[in-house]
Amino acid sequence: MVVYRTVDLYDPDKLREADDPNDKTRECIYIGRRVKNDTKCLEKLFELCTTMTKQQKG
Known part of the structure; x- marks a missing residue:
């Protein structure tokens, strides 16, 4: 598991990478x-x- 700092999430690539496990679970x-x-x-x-x-x- 990768830990991200808030400042890291302003980078679109890091945000996408951080959010991918959430997307996978939700989908x-x-x-x-x-x-x-x-x-x-x-x-x-x-x-x-x-x-x-x-x-x-109904």
């Missing part, structure tokens, strides 16, 4: 696999949110 939990890009990930997460919202109202 595996909510989508079941890694996705091709951020757009596909957001599409799937919004789809899940819409489904969950409809279930709560």
Whole structure:
């Protein structure tokens, strides 16, 4: 595990590297696999949110 200082996260490459494990975990939990890009990930997460919202109202 790599530890980052706050100042390191202003570097886009280090921020992406630091956030990658979070992305992997979130995608595996909510989508079941890694996705091709951020757009596909957001599409799937919004789809899940819409489904969950409809279930709560119904």
